[in-house]
Amino acid sequence: MMTRTVYVNGRYLPYGEAGVHVEDRGFQFGDAVYEVCEVNGGRLVDETRHVQRLARSLMELAIRRPMTPAALSRVMRETIRRNRVTNGLVYVQVSRGARPRDFLFPPDHVEPTVVCLARSIPPGRLEAAAAAGIAIKTMPDTRWARCDIKTVMLLPASLAKEAARKEGAREAWFVDPDGHVTEGASSNAWIVDKEGRLITRQADIAILRGVARTTLIDLLKRENIELLERPFTVEEARAAREAFVTSATNTLMPVVSIDGQPIGNGSPGILTLRLRAEFHSAAEIADA
Ligand code: PDD
Numbered sequence: 234m235m236t237r238t239v240y241v242n243g244r245y246l247p248y249g250e251a252g253v254h255v256e257d258r259g260f261q262f263g264d265a266v267y268e269v270c271e272v273n274g275g276r277l278v279d280e281t282r283h284v285q286r287l288a289r290s291l292m293e294l295a296i297r298r299p300m301t302p303a304a305l306s307r308v309m310r311e312t313i314r315r316n317r318v319t320n321g322l323v324y325v326q327v328s329r330g331a332r333p334r335d336f337l338f339p340p341d342h343v344e345p346t347v348v349c350l351a352r353s354i355p356p357g358r359l360e361a362a363a364a365a366g367i368a369i370k371t372m373p374d375t376r377w378a379r380c381d382i383k384t385v386m387l388l389p390a391s392l393a394k395e396a397a398r399k400e401g402a403r404e405a406w407f408v409d410p411d412g413h414v415t416e417g418a419s420s421n422a423w424i425v426d427k428e429g430r431l432i433t434r435q436a437d438i439a440i441l442r443g444v445a446r447t448t449l450i451d452l453l454k455r456e457n458i459e460l461l462e463r464p465f466t467v468e469e470a471r472a473a474r475e476a477f478v479t480s481a482t483n484t485l486m487p488v489v490s491i492d493g494q495p496i497g498n499g500s501p502g503i504l505t506l507r508l509r510a511e512f513h514s515a516a517e518i519a520d521a
Pocket of ligand 1: 416
């Protein structure tokens with residue numbers, strides 16, 4: 234279904250009329266942060282963690298908090314309602330505001346720009362992808378040194394996904410100079426070793442601390458599944474029993490090949506699919 238209404242700075246505007254100023258700092262400097270939150274069966278998934286991470290991203294970049302968490306929560310829900318989203322996502326972006334182009338920050342009275350949009354994703358599309366599993370292409374991590382902040386500076390991610398797509402891969406995995414996987418272009422990277430242990434990189438400044446990652450860690454504790462938070466190499470990943478990525482909307486998405494080489498028997502992993510099925514039982518679920 235079409236996105237009909239977009240929230241922009243306090244107003245709900247028809248999609249075709251929604252816009253921000255040409256001198257918005259998000260547009261000129263990538264000076265903006267964002268969140269993507271899953272809407273599942275008309276419920277908001279892990280809203281608290283997403284809102285908290287947004288607050289952290291704003292704080293790290295010293296962007297003024299545009300509204301209280303309660304107000305943001307109302308905006309997200311109203312945007313979901315107006316677009317009749319039952320399954321899909323809600324996207325929130327906050328920039329430092331609009332101001333004649335200047336590298337230096339604008340004065341304090343300049344209001345941050347806030348945009349919220351909601352979009353449906355047919356559940357069948359994700360289920361089909363999960364049933365088949367996705368291919369990964371690895372490439373050097375060319376991003377900046379603060380990937381723990383969820384900024385809209387997504388050009389390296391866009392280039393990586395485009396390069397991956399040209400080779401039939403749905404996601405790119407970034408690799409650091411030591412040969413360790415950092416994370417996906419828009420997801421966290423996981424493998425399951427021969428002993429059945431899960432391995433994902435520790436949440437340092439080289440990766441985004443994914444909300445789905447955190448929720449999955451809660452699920453693993455509940456299920457007594459061993460987790461190692463450490464870097465892993467591309468070679469380790471190729472030899473893994475299973476591999477998958479996590480992100481909002483995708484939750485767990487099985488990985489069936491890396492750089493053209495099959496993982497395990499080349500089909501989605503048993504443990505991956507089980508954890509995918511159980512994921513929402515560990516998440517915070519609230520009426521949208
Ligand atoms: N991307 N790492 C990166 C670089 C990401 O962009 C994302 C999310 C994640 C997973 O985070 P979470 O589990 O909180 O969704 C990890 C979103 C979905 C996007 O850009 O569309």
